Amino acid sequence: MLSDYFFEQLQVQFDHQLPFVAFKKPDTTVIKGLLQEDDQLHYSLDFTESGFVFAPFDSENDTFLLPFENASIITHDFVKGNSNGPSNHIDHSKNEQKEFHIDLVQKGIEAINQGSFKKVVLSRCEAVETSDTNPINLFKRLLDTYPTAFVYCWYHPKVGLWLGATPETLLSIRGNRLKTMALAGTQAFEGATDVVWKEKEREEQQIVTDFIIENLRESVGRSQYSVGSLQSSVASVHSSDLKIEVSEQHTVRAGNLLHLKTDIELQLTSGTKALKPILDALHPTPAVCGFPKHRAKNFIIEHEGYPREFYAGFLGELNLKESRTRNTNRRNVENNAYGVSKTVSNLYVNLRCMQIKNDTVQIYVGGGITKDSDAELEWEETVHKSQIIKRVLI
Numbered sequence: 001m002l003s004d005y006f007f008e009q010l011q012v013q014f015d016h017q018l019p020f021v022a023f024k025k026p027d028t029t030v031i032k033g034l035l036q037e038d039d040q041l042h043y044s045l046d047f048t049e050s051g052f053v054f055a056p057f058d059s060e061n062d063t064f065l066l067p068f069e070n071a072s073i074i075t076h077d078f079v080k081g082n083s084n085g086p087s088n089h090i091d092h093s094k095n096e097q098k099e100f101h102i103d104l105v106q107k108g109i110e111a112i113n114q115g116s117f118k119k120v121v122l123s124r125c126e127a128v129e130t131s132d133t134n135p136i137n138l139f140k141r142l143l144d145t146y147p148t149a150f151v152y153c154w155y156h157p158k159v160g161l162w163l164g165a166t167p168e169t170l171l172s173i174r175g176n177r178l179k180t181m182a183l184a185g186t187q188a189f190e191g192a193t194d195v196v197w198k199e200k201e202r203e204e205q206q207i208v209t210d211f212i213i214e215n216l217r218e219s220v221g222r223s224q225y226s227v228g229s230l231q232s233s234v235a236s237v238h239s240s241d242l243k244i245e246v247s248e249q250h251t252v253r254a255g256n257l258l259h260l261k262t263d264i265e266l267q268l269t270s271g272t273k274a275l276k277p278i279l280d281a282l283h284p285t286p287a288v289c290g291f292p293k294h295r296a297k298n299f300i301i302e303h304e305g306y307p308r309e310f311y312a313g314f315l316g317e318l319n320l321k322e323s324r325t326r327n328t329n330r331r332n333v334e335n336n337a338y339g340v341s342k343t344v345s346n347l348y349v350n351l352r353c354m355q356i357k358n359d360t361v362q363i364y365v366g367g368g369i370t371k372d373s374d375a376e377l378e379w380e381e382t383v384h385k386s387q388i389i390k391r392v393l394i
């Protein structure tokens, strides 16, 4: 029984096989739903459109859009329910899966040793049987279990049904402020976050940070950056000399896992706001693909043995017009008359996700491979990651 009206509307939309997306951002308590009134497919061609974007791992494939102007927007205040907690789901990853993945990782390490690339992210897709594939129930369980993730449910009858709870932001732009992150390196969370990281994970994450800085520098403009400056005050920005602020590597928790993260921010100048060059330069980052990008991507497409589709793609609000009152100080009556309008994009990397197809759940999980990887441990890492989704299955 779906008692809540918000969730009932999603269910009706799904029953009528009409497109919708529902999502909650990590820093909010509001769940938003966009319900499209017909089943027409819309595309994003150059990221100038306005709507909820759903982009694949491989940018050669179509990027879909649920345009704001074609959707009814509904919202709901998130109140944590009691549907989280260990599920009854029995975890038996198949042996053939393990052999295939270990073999794949070994091939990746060989290619690295032969100088083909420095890092590659190798993944697998696991089909899991569950007694409840209702997307609205699964969405509710994801919301309850992962309150600090970007949690979503995306459906289009002509494309498919995807859900996830991702810890990774690809890009967030609010007005002139651009924020992103390098997230990589994994260990199991065992009660403490002040853990020691091995050189392998530090290097794997540093590759992502360096790639993002270098590609922002090229796509946004000439820049300089300083490590560890995010806490300090922002220096004044010269129009032709962008300053990229980069935090130290630090540990963050995502469900049963810990990752290494670096926050990266910069101020855009007018004339550098087109999203396409930035997204083309960044996506897919070495957190989900590898370095150098094209060689790693070719290796993935050739060897993984399944199409990633939207796993490791990105999704979120694109060019949303946000209006705010400039000044809430009652005495400053004159300024109250002016509203401030900003264009906002909040895009997330589609990780810790599942696709529901023919009443089966397909879980997508991967991990970064470097010269120091151990194939057995890389397999274990994907098992840990798969538990994030399995925890909401019954």
Ligand SMILES: C=C(O[C@H]1C=CC=C(C(=O)O)[C@@H]1O)C(=O)O
Residues within 6 Å of the ligand: 121, 123, 168, 183, 184, 185, 186, 259, 286, 287, 288, 351, 352, 364, 365, 366, 367, 368, 385
């Ligand atoms: C590719 C995935 O995670 C990425 C994000 C964080 C840590 C990762 C890692 O340790 O390999 C991956 O780069 C995934 O969850 O499928």
